[in-house]
Amino acid sequence: MSTVRAAVVGVGDVSVVHLDAIVARAGSTLVAIADRDPVRREAAAEAWGVPGYADVESLLETEAVDVVHVCTPHDQHEPVATAVLASGASVLVEKPLADSPAAARRLAEAAEHSAGILGVTYQNRYNAASQAAKALLERGDLGAVLGASAVVHWHRAPAYYEAAPWRGTWAGGGGGLLMNQAIHTLDLVLWLLGPAARVDGTASTRVLGDVIEVEDTADVRITHESGATSILSATNAHVRNAPVRIEIVTEHAVLHLEQGLTITHADGRVERVDEPPLPTGPRGYWGVSHQLLVDAFHGAVERGEPFWIDASEGLPALDAIAAVYDQSFPHRPQTTQGGSR
Ligand SMILES: NC(=O)c1ccc[n+]([C@@H]2O[C@H](COP(=O)([O-])OP(=O)(O)OC[C@H]3O[C@@H](n4cnc5c(N)ncnc54)[C@H](O)[C@@H]3O)[C@@H](O)[C@H]2O)c1
Known part of the structure; x- marks a missing residue:
């Protein structure tokens, strides 16, 4: 070969x-x-x-x-x-x-x-929890998917942006927390629950306004084409990098993705899919799936x-983020390469 x-x-x-x-x-x-x-x-x-x-x-x-x-x-x-x-x-x-x-x-x-x-x-689509949740939802025996909530509460100190100033600018990053951090979780929610029919949200710069021009905090609500609804709470202004959590509610079970998958069935049964341990060190939150x-x-x-x-799979999360930016930052600077959005 x-x-x-x-x-x-x-x-x-x-x-x-x-x-x-x-x-x-x-x-x-x-x-x-x-x-x-x-x-x-x-x-x-x-x-x-x-x-x-x-x-x-x-x-x-x-x-x-x-x-x-x-x-x-x-x-x-x-x-x-x-x-x-x-x-x-x-x-x-x-x-x-x-x-x-x-x-x-x-x-x-x-x-x-x-x-x-x-x-x-x-x-993160390769995480054991993501793969197992996708397979379960596709099989359909947990009943209709009603909705999801997702939490990305992370900490990025000023030094993170000062080390690579593009991360804090519209021109270099095309956005902040949503484009750089929460995009992984938005992608998982859209992949697991299906395409968005409507996206509403707010993005703002709560703590790092002296350091960055893009957002450090956002709330997003997605109405999926299926009728399910998802909400995401995300920030880079938390005191630590808390584990990312996604909870998916179906007619017959609750799927909790947080360093593995816990499935709690309506009849009380609990099943667990474990994730390999996160790498140790300061960037452990990148996960093991690269x-x-x-x-x-x-x-x-x-x-x-x-x-x-492929490219078509890369687009839904970007479109969702652009919808939030259009609502919160309608007059944001155009990206250098992006031209019209
Ligand atoms: N998948 C993940 O979990 C994950 C984690 C961290 C970063 N990222 C992504 O990785 C990318 C890089 O992030 P980073 O934090 O490593 O950035 P960084 O600023 O640390 O490194 C970027 C490097 O690219 C170089 N560079 C810039 N423009 C170039 C060009 N045109 N040709 C050649 N070199 C060029 C810079 O000199 C710099 O060394 C971003 O897209 C970021 O969102 C992904």
Whole structure:
């Protein structure tokens, strides 16, 4: 079997889980990295023993690659991924797919016309709890799904934004808490309960207004096409990173996703699906599922097959977030790449 030749563009915080996952996968080889920051570029090239490039274009000109992982700030997802798709290679884009729904739709179009495939890094869909809940709900024997509540109460100190100022700006991030943190949970709710017919919400900057221009707190209410309703409470202004919780209520059971899945049936029976323990260390909240997603994406590239978390799967959470922003920030600055939303 031939090797999947992979590169990573953007070697900041999250890149380490991608680099680790590529190197850990039998059948994949890391061939290069790129970063516009020379200090980071040189450090990563040396640490991983591969050539380092200043941008995706020079990497693609020089290296034969099958897959490029895009781990840049949000405003750079569209230009970097578009260059990869134009070369015919496949692209795994970190979330969000792009910094606005308009930019994401342009990327979806570019993927349609490329020999490469596009995947979105919604790694929490690979969590044991998410997979088990999806299978149970699809089987239908828990009765109709009535609704869900979800809680993302996290802590981001000013230093988090000061270390990478794009995270606090409309131009760099396309948004704040919703685009950067709560998008994972919004995606899970939409994946598990189905598409939104209507999204209402508020987003605001409660605590970090001196540091960021985007929101640190949001409430979202989704009316799903099925008639079920979901509510999300999210903030980056909590005192700690509390575990993410999703509770789904059906006619015959309550499914509680929080570091595993607990199913409480109406007749009192309780079932449990355990999650592997979170990695220790400061970024444990990223979870354990990047490796599973990277393995699956490279496998799809190897076999020349589509990947199930494609551009169309990247869009619903972005559309929901844009609906909340339209209600709370109708005059927000346009993103540099996104143009009209
Ligand atoms: N899936 C997850 O759980 C998860 C977790 C953290 C971050 N992320 C996502 O990963 C992405 C990166 O986040 P981060 O916190 O690692 O950012 P970061 O600021 O720490 O790193 C980004 C890097 O990209 C480089 N860069 C910027 N533009 C570039 C370009 N055009 N070409 C090459 N290099 C470029 C920067 O110099 C920087 O080194 C974001 O999309 C973020 O939302 C996902």
